[in-house]
Amino acid sequence: MRKKVLLLHCPGDKIYLHDYYTSYSSKANYYWPPSDLIILSGVLREFELSVIDAIAEKLRPSECMKKIIDLKPDAIIFTTGSATWDNDIRFINEVRQRHSCLILGSSSMFLFEARYFLEKAPSVDALILDLISSEIVEFIQGEKKVYQTIAYRNKEIFIPTPDLKRGQNFSIPVPHHELFNFHLNKSPLAKRKPFSLVITSLGCPYTCSFCVAGSIPYRYRNVDNVIEELKYLKSLGIREIMFNDPTFTVSKKRVLELCQKMKENGLDFTWVCNAHAATVSEDLVKTMRLAGCHTMMIGVESSQEEILKKYSKGATKDQIKRAFQICQKYKIRTLAYFIIGLPRETKQSVLETIKLAKELDCDYASFTVPTPDIGSRMRQEAIEKGWLDEKIKIFDSTCFPVFCSAELTKEEIWKLRQRAFREFYLRPAYLLKKINSIRSLKEFFFFLDQALAMFLR
Incomplete structure (x- = not known):
C-alpha cells in the first residue's frame, strides 16, 4: 500500500504567500499556491498525495485540523517562511498532539539555519534542504542511511x-497541478483564468545582497521537461502561466528555445515572468511577446547608482530604463519592484526613487521595505553593524520594517x-490609463477589489 503524503499550507490570519525564497502577506487580495509544494508534488508522485491549502480555501485552524485528522496521512510536508514561522509551528505542534506521523518542513531559510529551526520545533522530524532531491522519497519511506539533503533527528x-551544483541541468516528474485549487488563484497581472505557476529554475546567478535567491546555487530545468509540464497544464484547462523563477531570463538561449518549443507544440498560454534588467534585449522581448508573454516583472530597487552597486544589483540605472523602454516598445506590460529605505538611503534618495517609479511609466509598482532574509548578505551586514538583533527571524516585507540604518528611522521608512504607493497609484494620469485598459465589467470589479484591498490594509 502506498504511503499517504500531505502537502500543507498552514492556516493564517492573513493571505500569506510562499515562494520558497520568501514569504509575505498579500498587499491586496491576490494569491497563488506555494512554489515548493508544486515542485514537491512532482518529486513525490509515487506516493498517494493530497494537498490542503488552508490559505486558498480560507480554512480556520479547527477546520484545517479536522481535514488532516480525517485524511490520516503517513507524512506531512508543510511550507513556511519568515513571515509565518511562529504561526505555522504553533499549528504543527497541535497537529503533532492530535496525529502521529512524519512531519517535514520546506523553506529556503533551512539551508542556512537548519539547526536553529529544528531546535525550536521538536514537533518537526526533518527539514528539506533540496526540493528536487530523491532523498525526500527515501526519507519518507523510512530508509536507514546518512542523508545529505535533509536535516533530521537521529538521536541527535x-x-x-x-552539494547543490551551480549551473546543473535537472528534470522533475510533472507536478500534480490538479491537486491545487488553481481556480482560486488571483493575480492583478493575469489576463486569463485559470492560471497556475511553473518553476523552470532554482536559485539565481545574480548576487543581490538584499535577496536570498542569489545565495542559493542556480540550477535550471531541461526545456523539454518544462514543455512536458506545460502540455499537462493545457490538458487541465489552464490558460495562463506565471513563470515563478527568481529570474526567468537568465539564459537568452534557453528562453528562446522554450518560446520556440511552446509555439511548435501549440502551447498558446498567456504568461508573466520575472526578468533582470541586464538580460532584457529587443530580440528576446520580441520573441517572448510572440510566444504569449504579456507582462514582465523587473527589479529596480533604487534610483541611486551607488546603492545599486553597493548591493550588487548587477544593473545600472540606464540599463533599467532601457529594459522598460524595450518592453513598452513591444507592448509588454511591466511591474517594477522597489525597496524603500535600503541601508544608507536618505529621505531625498527615496523621493528620487519614487520619482523614477513614475518616470519609468510602468504598469504596476511594488514598494516593499528591506527585509533581513535569512541567508542574504544584507542580513549579515545588518547584524554586524548593530542594525538588527540576530534573534529576529520573523518579518514581512509588506509590513512595518524590523531594522534600519542611521539615515532613516523605521517609522520614516514606513511613511515613505x-x-x-499614494504618489504612484493615485496619479490622475495613471488612473485614467488603468480605466482605459479595462475591457469588461468583471475586469473592472477585480481592479476595484485589488485597489481597495491595497489601500485599506
Missing part, C-alpha cells in the same frame, strides 16, 4: 551540507513606503 540533530 544531523545537519548535512548539501506609504507615500510611494
Whole structure:
C-alpha cells in the first residue's frame, strides 16, 4: 500500500504567500499556491498525495485540523517562511498532539539555519534542504542511511551540507497541478483564468545582497521537461502561466528555445515572468511577446547608482530604463519592484526613487521595505553593524520594517513606503490609463477589489 503524503499550507490570519525564497502577506487580495509544494508534488508522485491549502480555501485552524485528522496521512510536508514561522509551528505542534506521523518542513531559510529551526520545533522530524532531491522519497519511506539533503533527528540533530551544483541541468516528474485549487488563484497581472505557476529554475546567478535567491546555487530545468509540464497544464484547462523563477531570463538561449518549443507544440498560454534588467534585449522581448508573454516583472530597487552597486544589483540605472523602454516598445506590460529605505538611503534618495517609479511609466509598482532574509548578505551586514538583533527571524516585507540604518528611522521608512504607493497609484494620469485598459465589467470589479484591498490594509 502506498504511503499517504500531505502537502500543507498552514492556516493564517492573513493571505500569506510562499515562494520558497520568501514569504509575505498579500498587499491586496491576490494569491497563488506555494512554489515548493508544486515542485514537491512532482518529486513525490509515487506516493498517494493530497494537498490542503488552508490559505486558498480560507480554512480556520479547527477546520484545517479536522481535514488532516480525517485524511490520516503517513507524512506531512508543510511550507513556511519568515513571515509565518511562529504561526505555522504553533499549528504543527497541535497537529503533532492530535496525529502521529512524519512531519517535514520546506523553506529556503533551512539551508542556512537548519539547526536553529529544528531546535525550536521538536514537533518537526526533518527539514528539506533540496526540493528536487530523491532523498525526500527515501526519507519518507523510512530508509536507514546518512542523508545529505535533509536535516533530521537521529538521536541527535544531523545537519548535512548539501552539494547543490551551480549551473546543473535537472528534470522533475510533472507536478500534480490538479491537486491545487488553481481556480482560486488571483493575480492583478493575469489576463486569463485559470492560471497556475511553473518553476523552470532554482536559485539565481545574480548576487543581490538584499535577496536570498542569489545565495542559493542556480540550477535550471531541461526545456523539454518544462514543455512536458506545460502540455499537462493545457490538458487541465489552464490558460495562463506565471513563470515563478527568481529570474526567468537568465539564459537568452534557453528562453528562446522554450518560446520556440511552446509555439511548435501549440502551447498558446498567456504568461508573466520575472526578468533582470541586464538580460532584457529587443530580440528576446520580441520573441517572448510572440510566444504569449504579456507582462514582465523587473527589479529596480533604487534610483541611486551607488546603492545599486553597493548591493550588487548587477544593473545600472540606464540599463533599467532601457529594459522598460524595450518592453513598452513591444507592448509588454511591466511591474517594477522597489525597496524603500535600503541601508544608507536618505529621505531625498527615496523621493528620487519614487520619482523614477513614475518616470519609468510602468504598469504596476511594488514598494516593499528591506527585509533581513535569512541567508542574504544584507542580513549579515545588518547584524554586524548593530542594525538588527540576530534573534529576529520573523518579518514581512509588506509590513512595518524590523531594522534600519542611521539615515532613516523605521517609522520614516514606513511613511515613505506609504507615500510611494499614494504618489504612484493615485496619479490622475495613471488612473485614467488603468480605466482605459479595462475591457469588461468583471475586469473592472477585480481592479476595484485589488485597489481597495491595497489601500485599506
